[in-house]
Amino acid sequence: MIETKNLKKHFQIGRNQTLHAVDGISISIAENEILGLVGESGSGKSTFGKTLIGLHERTAGDAFFNGLPLPQKYTAKDHLRYSADIQMIFQDPYASLNPRMTVLDIIGEGLALKGIPRADIQEEVGFWLRRVGLHPDHMSRFPHEFSGGQRQRIGIARAMIIKPKFVVCDEPISALDVSVQAQVVNLLEDLKASLGLTLLFIAHDLSMVRYISDRMAVMYLGTLVESGPSDAVFFEPKHPYTRLLIQSNPEADPVLERTRPSAALTGEITSPINMGPGCRFADRCPEALSHCKSVTPEPRLIASDHLVACHLYDEA
Amino acid sequence: MGTHRLLEVSNLSVEFETYGGVVQAVRGVDFSVDAGEVLAIVGESGCGKSVTVQSIMGIIPMPPGKITGGSAKLKGSEILGLDAEAANQFRGKEIGMIFQDPMTSLNPTMTIGAQIAETLKVHRGLSTKQASEIASELLIRTRIPEAQKRLNQYPFEFSGGMLQRAMIAQSLACSPSLLIADEPTTALDVTIQAQILDLLKELQSRDGMAIILITHDLAVVARTAHNVCVMYAGQIVEQGSVDDIFYKSAHPYTLGLKLAMPSNVSQQNKKLEPIPGSPPDLFSPPSGCGYAARCPHAMRICHKENPPLFSDPSQPFHAARCWLQAPGAPKTQGLYQHNLIASHGQ
Ligand SMILES: Nc1ncnc2c1ncn2[C@@H]1O[C@H](COP(=O)(O)OP(=O)(O)OP(=O)(O)O)[C@@H](O)[C@H]1O
Ligand SMILES: Nc1ncnc2c1ncn2[C@@H]1O[C@H](COP(=O)(O)OP(=O)(O)OP(=O)(O)O)[C@@H](O)[C@H]1O
Ligand code: SF4
Ligand code: SF4
Ligand SMILES: [Mg+2]
Ligand SMILES: [Mg+2]
16 A cells, blocks of 8 residues: 655755765555554654655655655645545654644544534544543643643644545554553554554554554664564564663563663764665674675565564575 | 652642633642652652652742642751752752653763853862863763764764763762662663663662662562652652562552553554543642542542541551542442453453
8 A cells, every 4th residue: 555665755854964864765555454663762753754755856766655756845735635645643742733723623633624614524533532532621722731641642633533545653552541551552453453544653662562553663773674564574684783772671660670780882873964875783783794894784574474684594 | 778768748739820810730649758668659740750859959940830739858957949049959960860861961062071060160179170070981881882082072972872881970970979860761661761760770789879760660670679659640650669569559540551552462452541531730739539530449539538548457557549449338249340451461
């Protein structure tokens, strides 16, 4: 349903400086599938999501929705046309909600654009507020009157109310307590089953990503280092970065956490500004080989549907 | 450690005047923090965690907000209701704050470096040059790569997690004796999160900095906290050491939270179990226990009277606001079994 080929988004910062935020991502998400996207903070996950829905112009590469190419640069008309099918839940809930609009107008905006009568919108918004664990009375309030997690749920209701086909969820549950998280995740699964929804689920909570996703992809400095079925990536990670990530996943068990060694500080984090060739993880990789710094590893299929970009898996 | 009382909050109550009525966001909260202590506050979304710490910092918008009662003493002196100038004295300097929403404390029109340097100039009287040197050191300590270049960038050029780290750097600029961190690591991947938590722990053990850590991530609590307060509907419903809360939960809400987490077991995708129902309306909180409508153990008294915090005399530090913990109450098999389930994986 969604496919990208070698998608790139570079930012020009200052004179002669290029920041390779997303640097050649090829990915496909099947209809009715949840793809979890994890990775280092600053590795380009939000930028990838925003580029997919047309908030950033693509620097290079292609993107397809249901087999049809998406525009490289969206016009106002394109935004209107695709917003019925493609939505995004933003990482920063406050910045993405208009402070001067009531919750009713924010969540109901998509329906109003379709010309649905106000009374019906009100009813529908009330229904959705309840589905995300808020009260219909909250409708007349403004965003600043809500807690962080309540705002996040307003963003979820806004994206889902128009029954889109594909949603980019950027950290959609990070501000919720675990019980409300469970409620929202169950809601997403219900929508997946009842509406055939397809999701790109960006999050840092590895246990939750494993739980909800069919497949999981791992980003590091603008590139995809590993992707495959969620259980394979979580329980048998192959790329050294993925292994480091999974090993660092803390658990809700104080005794266990007290015995966990402190974070391994290996090497400087590589900068995405003006990058050269070679593996981007080479400066920190405990298993680096002699040619890792000069030759870029290509993604390689190591098991059915399991891709890894690392020289350790090169054919001998 | 553990003897020097840094902050003492008692009976704090906060309301908001809204279009629909008065929201009783915080209803009589007591807790204290010692030097070198990490106190975690967890609880339901919307239960009043941010409002509690924002009241202590004196940054609740008034009106519509109103502190209707209670006190907060920092090193023995009252800090609630200070005038703007007096509040500015301790804010940023004695108490550093990491906000849940980075953009409430970062100015979108100023570079990151200028903002951190500004804090240093105001509170520590440093020169521009000294301030920018320290700002760059702080970014390096919070693991932002290419700190020099990043100092000259604006907030919109940072990723969510980089903004969070910039804010952590800013809050640590004046070496505060208390750091209030409201969801400080939600946008960080687990490896950088571990490094940041280690940095905070180092400041806590080396310099005796105290930390109030608000988070939904129970794994972060397990890794970092000494003590924990669990909040529900504007009140503290359970408090104790981190081991008390995780292994001997005494309040049904705390147990409900633990049981709602996904388990890391391959192939076994049991449907997640949220706590049924929704929290009470804070416009007119119930007169009985705020959790009664959702509690599997609710008894007749629960609907009538709000329980006080009960504790076992042999362990006075571990307390729960639940009638099940009243002296002489029947000890339920249910709670005990849930604790077993919750601590041995599901
Ligand atoms: N508008 C912009 N202008 C310049 N640089 C940007 C812009 N937006 C993002 N970047 C840069 O692109 C890189 C990727 O950022 P992005 O927000 O996509 O990361 P992320 O993976 O979502 O991280 P996080 O997990 O911390 O949210 C970062 O180095 C960031 O500084
Ligand atoms: N300015 C305001 N006006 C009216 N109500 C408010 C205002 N600020 C907060 N509230 C209400 O006060 C209650 C407590 O909010 P608070 O932000 O403290 O929650 P929280 O525990 O931090 O939740 P979260 O985990 O979702 O961030 C919420 O029900 C919220 O709707
Ligand atoms: S390619 Fe080399 S440096 Fe990169 S992850 Fe693999 S072994 Fe490590
Ligand atoms: S007081 Fe009653 S209703 Fe409240 S948590 Fe305890 S048992 Fe449940
Ligand atoms: Mg992001
Ligand atoms: Mg909050």
